[in-house]
Amino acid sequence: MRVHRAGPREEIYFRPEEVKAAIVTCGGLCPGLNDVIRHIVITLEIYGVKKIVGIPFGYRGFSDKELKEMPLSRKVVQNIHLSGGSLLGVSRGGPSVSDIVDRMEERGVNMLFVLGGNGTHAGANAIHNEVSIKLTLFSLIVLSPPSSSLSDRCCKRRLRVAVVGVPKTIDNDILLMDKTFGFDTAVEEAQRAINSAYIEAHSAYHGIGVVKLMGRSSGFIAMHASLASGQVDICLIPEVPFNLHGPHGVLRHLKYLLETKGSAVVCVAEGAGQEFLPKTNAKDASGNIVFGDIGVHLQQEVTRLLAERKINWINVRWELVQTKKYFREIGIPADVKYIDPTYMIRAVRANASDGILCTVLGQNAGAFGWRDRI
Ligand SMILES: Nc1ncnc2c1ncn2[C@@H]1O[C@H](COP(=O)(O)OP(=O)(O)O)[C@@H](O)[C@H]1O
Numbered sequence: 001m002r003v004h005r006a007g008p009r010e011e012i013y014f015r016p017e018e019v020k021a022a023i024v025t026c027g028g029l030c031p032g033l034n035d036v037i038r039h040i041v042i043t044l045e046i047y048g049v050k051k052i053v054g055i056p057f058g059y060r061g062f063s064d065k066e067l068k069e070m071p072l073s074r075k076v077v078q079n080i081h082l083s084g085g086s087l088l089g090v091s092r093g094g095p096s097v098s099d100i101v102d103r104m105e106e107r108g109v110n111m112l113f114v115l116g117g118n119g120t121h122a123g124a125n126a127i128h129n130e131v132s133i134k135l136t137l138f139s140l141i142v143l144s145p146p147s148s149s150l151s152d153r154c155c156k157r158r159l160r161v162a163v164v165g166v167p168k169t170i171d172n173d174i175l176l177m178d179k180t181f182g183f184d185t186a187v188e189e190a191q192r193a194i195n196s197a198y199i200e201a202h203s204a205y206h207g208i209g210v211v212k213l214m215g216r217s218s219g220f221i222a223m224h225a226s227l228a229s230g231q232v233d234i235c236l237i238p239e240v241p242f243n244l245h246g247p248h249g250v251l252r253h254l255k256y257l258l259e260t261k262g263s264a265v266v267c268v269a270e271g272a273g274q275e276f277l278p279k280t281n282a283k284d285a286s287g288n289i290v291f292g293d294i295g296v297h298l299q300q301e302v303t304r305l306l307a308e309r310k311i312n313w314i315n316v317r318w319e320l321v322q323t324k325k326y327f328r329e330i331g332i333p334a335d336v337k338y339i340d341p342t343y344m345i346r347a348v349r350a351n352a353s354d355g356i357l358c359t360v361l362g363q364n365a366g367a368f369g370w371r372d373r374i
């Protein structure tokens with residue numbers, strides 16, 4: 001693996017007037033996508049590029065004839081960082097790499113900026129392998145194959161195309177990077193949910209606030225948000241196995257907290273405790289495994305509980321049901337409030353710290369597309 005430092009080069013390969021640059025954002029949303037898009041466009045304009053387009057809705061925008069590419073300029077992107085989301089839209093799934101490269105050829109795209117996570121970069125790598133000649137420009141700070149193998153591996157279509165990847169993950173789980181953009185904002189936003197859970201729990205008799213945060217395989221958001229809040233008693237993350245029941249189980253500790261403090265707040269990352277849930281073989285459009293839904297278990301529990309209590313349990317989640325059930329069984333009243341701010345923490349505008357990070361990333365990506373041969 002080789003990691004290339006991004007940023008401007010002394011010599012550049014492309015003539016600006018010959019460049020048609022395209023930007024695509026794939027996977028899930030993340031605060032700061034618009035900031036990065038904005039700075040790529042601004043940087044490309046500084047280099048003199050006149051043809052810059054956005055590909056709508058991720059890789060899907062390459063195949064769906066209904067989706068037209070969006071002309072981008074400094075004027076268009078001037079204020080996009082003031083709102084969350086992606087100006088271009090995002091999606092999972094989409095066309096084959098061969099189709100993507102066909103469309104790139106048809107449209108004359110010779111510089112492609114890809115913003116996304118693991119899957120997106122697997123796609124970017126595949127595009128790179130499909131298009132490139134010896135001029136092989138891949139990766140801002142992600143993976144790149146050793147240069148000696150490029151001419152052998154990357155000459156399928158022998159096109160002069162630069163592919164630049166900007167790593168994006170709200171989960172902040174890329175080992176090579178201290179911090180990924182959007183993470184800081186997500187953690188900050190998560191504080192609101194935790195604080196609400198605390199207020200609710202604290203204001204109820206034997207109140208328990210449960211907050212579920214993003215994190216399929218890593219609990220950085222949950223852990224950082226918990227540490228920052230100072231209001232969380234139990235933080236459950238995928239990296240650390242735990243028991244629900246038993247002398248060292250979460251429920252027993254909650255009982256202790258109710259008896260000693262009168263209330264408690266639990267912050268759980270979505271990937272934590274998956275082993276307690278029924279497994280499904282479902283996959284999302286990108287082929288990512290959909291975590292065991294609580295469906296069957298929930299239905300069974302809800303049916304039983306509905307009969308006993310006249311409460312609308314339809315939207316009650318598994319964590320909540322388990323907690324309520326436990327305290328009902330042990331005869332201790334508990335008032336459990338469940339908050340799921342999952343999409344609220346990623347649909348927001350980037351905060352100041354992420355804004356700066358995105359500025360640096362966007363500028364360096366915009367400048368990196370020009371580099372001469374590796
Ligand atoms: N191995 C792969 N090869 C080519 N494209 C891929 C691969 N894995 C995912 N993709 C594409 O990358 C895009 C984003 O992938 P996804 O896993 O949803 O998000 P993320 O990039 O955040 O991990 C999707 O359009 C998907 O089809």
Ligand SMILES: O=P(O)(O)OC[C@H]1O[C@](O)(COP(=O)(O)O)[C@@H](O)[C@@H]1O
Nearest residue numbers: 027028117168169170171214215216
């Ligand atoms: O509901 P969606 O759109 O599939 O996204 C949810 C997933 O995105 C993630 O936040 C990861 O996304 P990124 O790492 O690509 O930012 C997971 O933790 C979560 O399971």
